[in-house]
Amino acid sequence: MALPAGKALTGEMRGSLLGNPVTAHLRSGALEPLMMEDRVPIDFSARSGGVRARIHGVLQLPSENLGPELSFEISAPRAGEVASWFGLLPGADAHAAISGKAALRSRQWSLADFSLQLGRTTLTAEAMQTGIGTKPLLKVRLAADQIDAAELESLLPKTQKKGPSGPVLNIPILPQGIDLTDADVEVRLKRFLGSPLEVRDVSFDGHIRDGYMYPSQFAVNVAETALRGAILLDLRSREPNMGIWLFANNADIGKVLRKLDLARNIDATLDLMQIYLATRSTRLGDLIARADLTGNFAGGRVTLRDPNTRAEARVALESGLLRAAPGDKVRLDLKGSIDDIPVAIGVETAAAQDLVNPKLPVPFKLTTEAAATRMEFSGAIARPLGNREVELALEVRGTRFDTLNKLARASLPPWGPWSAVGKFRMSARGYEVDDLVLKIRESALNGEGKYETSTGRPRIEIALAAPSIQLDDFRFEGWSLFEKKPVEEATRR
Numbered sequence: 001m002a003l004p005a006g007k008a009l010t011g012e013m014r015g016s017l018l019g020n021p022v023t024a025h026l027r028s029g030a031l032e033p034l035m036m037e038d039r040v041p042i043d044f045s046a047r048s049g050g051v052r053a054r055i056h057g058v059l060q061l062p063s064e065n066l067g068p069e070l071s072f073e074i075s076a077p078r079a080g081e082v083a084s085w086f087g088l089l090p091g092a093d094a095h096a097a098i099s100g101k102a103a104l105r106s107r108q109w110s111l112a113d114f115s116l117q118l119g120r121t122t123l124t125a126e127a128m129q130t131g132i133g134t135k136p137l138l139k140v141r142l143a144a145d146q147i148d149a150a151e152l153e154s155l156l157p158k159t160q161k162k163g164p165s166g167p168v169l170n171i172p173i174l175p176q177g178i179d180l181t182d183a184d185v186e187v188r189l190k191r192f193l194g195s196p197l198e199v200r201d202v203s204f205d206g207h208i209r210d211g212y213m214y215p216s217q218f219a220v221n222v223a224e225t226a227l228r229g230a231i232l233l234d235l236r237s238r239e240p241n242m243g244i245w246l247f248a249n250n251a252d253i254g255k256v257l258r259k260l261d262l263a264r265n266i267d268a269t270l271d272l273m274q275i276y277l278a279t280r281s282t283r284l285g286d287l288i289a290r291a292d293l294t295g296n297f298a299g300g301r302v303t304l305r306d307p308n309t310r311a312e313a314r315v316a317l318e319s320g321l322l323r324a325a326p327g328d329k330v331r332l333d334l335k336g337s338i339d340d341i342p343v344a345i346g347v348e349t350a351a352a353q354d355l356v357n358p359k360l361p362v363p364f365k366l367t368t369e370a371a372a373t374r375m376e377f378s379g380a381i382a383r384p385l386g387n388r389e390v391e392l393a394l395e396v397r398g399t400r401f402d403t404l405n406k407l408a409r410a411s412l413p414p415w416g417p418w419s420a421v422g423k424f425r426m427s428a429r430g431y432e433v434d435d436l437v438l439k440i441r442e443s444a445l446n447g448e449g450k451y452e453t454s455t456g457r458p459r460i461e462i463a464l465a466a467p468s469i470q471l472d473d474f475r476f477e478g479w480s481l482f483e484k485k486p487v488e489e490a491t492r493r
Helices: 031-036 079-086 149-154 253-259 401-408 487-492
Strands: 008-017 020-030 040-048 051-059 069-076 096-104 108-118 121-130 137-148 168-171 174-179 183-193 199-208 212-222 225-234 241-252 266-280 292-305 312-324 329-338 341-351 362-370 373-381 390-398 418-426 430-440 443-452 459-465
Touching (some): 199 225, 241 253, 266 312, 292 329, 390 401
Antiparallel strands (some): 183 199, 225 241, 292 312, 312 329, 362 373, 443 459
16 A cells, blocks of 8 residues: 555555455545545456456545445456356356446435346346435336346356345345335336247336335237236245236237247137236246246137148137146136037146246147047147157047038048047158047947148048947948938039
8 A cells, every 4th residue: 555645545455355366456535635525536446367346436424415426347258257246156157247336325325327237138227215214215227128037047056045034036136135125116128038939028117115016017028919917016025926917919829839839830819818927936037937827818719720731720719718836737728619619628738937948848638629529639749849740649539420520521420429549640741540449339440540631632541440340330320421412402413
């Protein structure tokens, strides 16, 4: 440390901080001005490996209108170099940089021009807390060009120390938490990365009092579908409780399924979608895993399309219900119609946090009920789908074949009750059922079926065999494979 007469105070330090070697330099004012004035200029810089830090401004005892004002800058080519300083994961390679301006008065503090870059995340903020010594009120404005939630989660240690008691919201950039007991929060986020679904244009304005925020307006765009709704927050316990209501018109669910690599040849649109999510977590990555999810749908369309012939099966939706308990399977039930024939569709699949992970296979169970017939597919689908084959267990049961005449657009025999089980396989060639067991009343036949759509004109092949059958199980009762025309129409033709 050196303080020559009439010259500025300078100093140099070498040592370690939290186990990291540090070299630091300090510069301040000359001795006489320092003793005569209550404002002390300071310019402090430090270096530790690739880390650079600088703090400069003035120090002063805080009063109503005056106090210390400091600008700060910290940068590191690798976040792992500041891991012990900010509670990050050692060895993290993401670039890190923080800067801002801080000021303190006797009854308030402020943070201006705050900027954070951590890997692909860029964030800015303004904050002010007033009422120090009485009942403080925090005002926060948060904006981000993009946030990579998955990358931020990967930069945090697997376990974290417990934070202070009271309502504290832990977020990746501030592992020690922000006290939000009484706060006004404004959020504007342009884009979220790290998810197969494009999430952008997030806006939220909330007012928290005594650790509780009544439902406040919220908006977001997911996969080109604009969602509006509200958020409720209860921060009065160690783990915050959150409730989210979302509403959308003309929601393109088919695009969501394609983005998550859950389906390729499905178009689905919901006229009205309402979703409620209740969750409890301090970390962004756990919000979905610990969520209790309920959704209601009204009106819409689902179109199933063969990739070869482009032939379509169209379902007009009437209503739907989506349910998922925390960590449990997602269940979707739909009611609608095909060619004015009522149909009920049920889908049961993986837990929500597994569905949004495109690397995980998808357990799958689909049931449909229409025209006195029930069909079930079950199994698992590997991702990415690509052109790989999909194999599922198939089970179908019905009262009589001819109840399906309108759906099949053909005249079927009046045989039944009947059932069929086998291994259903969908591939680039079309659709096949191996190990097929077809039962009609007391008769059982074994074989296979095939519906090829890749050869131009669709072709159906069915091969069945049985050592014996009951002829009474196959009564025709006046049925003909060919549609009977009225006599007058036949005469005209």
